Each structure stands twice: as structure tokens, then as C-alpha cells.
Amino acid sequence: MNKKLIILIILVLSILALSGCNKSITYSDKFEGIPIYPKMELTASSEYEEHYEVFDFKDTYEDVKEFYMGNIDQEKWEIEENPLYPNIDGEGIKTQGYMLKGKEQEVSLIIGLQNTANAGNILRIDLNGKPFKEGKYNVQGESENWQVSLEYTIRKGNMSVNGDVVYIGENPPKEVDYEFRIYEIIDENEGSKSSSQEVEGDELENNKFSITSQSDRKDTLEVYREAINRGYIEIKWEEQGEKKTEKTTIEIVD
DSSP states (O other): OOHHHHHHHHHHHHHHHHHHHOOOOEEOSSSTTOEEOTTOEEEEEOSSEEEEEESSOOSOHHHHHHHHHHHSOTTTOEEEEOTTSOOEEETTEEEEEEEEEOSSOEEEEEEEEEEETTTEEEEEEEEEOOSOOOEEEEEEEEOSSEEEEEEEEEOSSEEEEEEEEEEOSSSOOSEEEEEEEEEEEEETTTEEEEEEEEEEEEEOBTTEEEEEEEEEOOSOHHHHHHHHTTOEEEEEEEETTEEEEEEEEOEEOO
């Protein structure tokens, strides 16, 4: 066989082998240089967001993380772990959040893998490029009989609240009713906007009850800071046959 022909065949086979090894990568339409894991489907999209899912996912969680760390265009994006979406590696669910910092925009990347009985492993990828700053605040309050300690986590897409309310009086009740005014935004044009949570019959354990709440985010960090400081918890309980009501105001302490 002609020597030049042999060399040509070898070159062609090498090119075909290399092309077969390389998987084509699809990138986000909204966020240039951020890849989408293969076979994922776009399930929701808005001006600043994209949400992807794939059911019956067969790869590993580490495969997904390595894919993103290896294929995000790092000339466009600086990659940092997002402390407001810490690594969760629990039974049935894994989550890791990253903040991708570009020259003109910061994008939140959330990788989530959930094991379900009906759909097997579900991989979810969330991209959020809203121009919102993020923050975490310790919030406290104290009245005559109650002490409040909460943590507000304000992310690009949502706000969550977690914490405890502790009875500090002399005769702890077994059960309370309460209204939690999570925040109150005062807008001169639109009027007052508030978020409240009403609970009946919450039992006390070790003289305290816990609070957990989550809501969509719609305002800036500065607006929420002021609004949280207008929040309160109003508690109703019975003490030695006497019905009592006490309102505890809250404020950011850091």
C-alpha cells in the first residue's frame, strides 16, 4: 500500500477517534459560557432565570460537579462556593451552590440531586442572574416572657427564616398560638406590603418552639433590611388559667 495513503488513513482514524471521545457541550442561552449538563430539559425560564431537570439520572453527583468545574468558561466567570447554599450531602438529597462572578453580572448556580421512589434520581440545575445582592442576618428580640433568635437568609431567588422562640418566664405553657410578621415593607406608592405566618396550637419542647419559613424574593437587600426591623412575633398562651398576649419586636443585630 502507498506510504502516503497509509499516513492519510492513520490521520483520518485519529481525527474520528478524537471526535468520538468529545461530547458536544450545550451552553446557556441567557448566560454565556455556562454549560448545561447533557440530556437536561429546560423546565422554567424567565428574564433572569433558567431551571433544568432530568429524571432517572444515572451519573454520579461528582460527575456533575466535575462537569461544571471543567466546562464553565473561566475567562468569563470566576467560580466561588456560595455560603448561602452550603454543601448538603444527606440521605436522599445532595445540594451545592456556587456564585459565578462575571464582569457585569453575578449568577447563582445550584446543583441538586434527589433520590425518589418513583422517578429514581432527579438532577436539577438552577441558574439565577437577578441583580440582587445576597445576605444573611442574625435577628433577635426580647419581651417580658419571650426571647427570639432567628436567622434570615436572603438569596437571589428566595428568603428563608429559621430559629427559635424561648419562654423565659416562670410558668412555661404547654402550647401557644402566634402570628409571625416576617417583614413589613413600606412603599409610598404601593402602600404597605407584609409577610405574615399564623400558627395555632404549637407545642413547646424544652420551653421553646421553632420557626421555619420561606418565601419568594422580590426586593433589594436594603429594602429587606429595613422591612425585617419592622417585624414582630405576637404570642398568645394561657398561664395559670389566665389568657396572655405578648408582642415581641425583632431587629437585625449584626
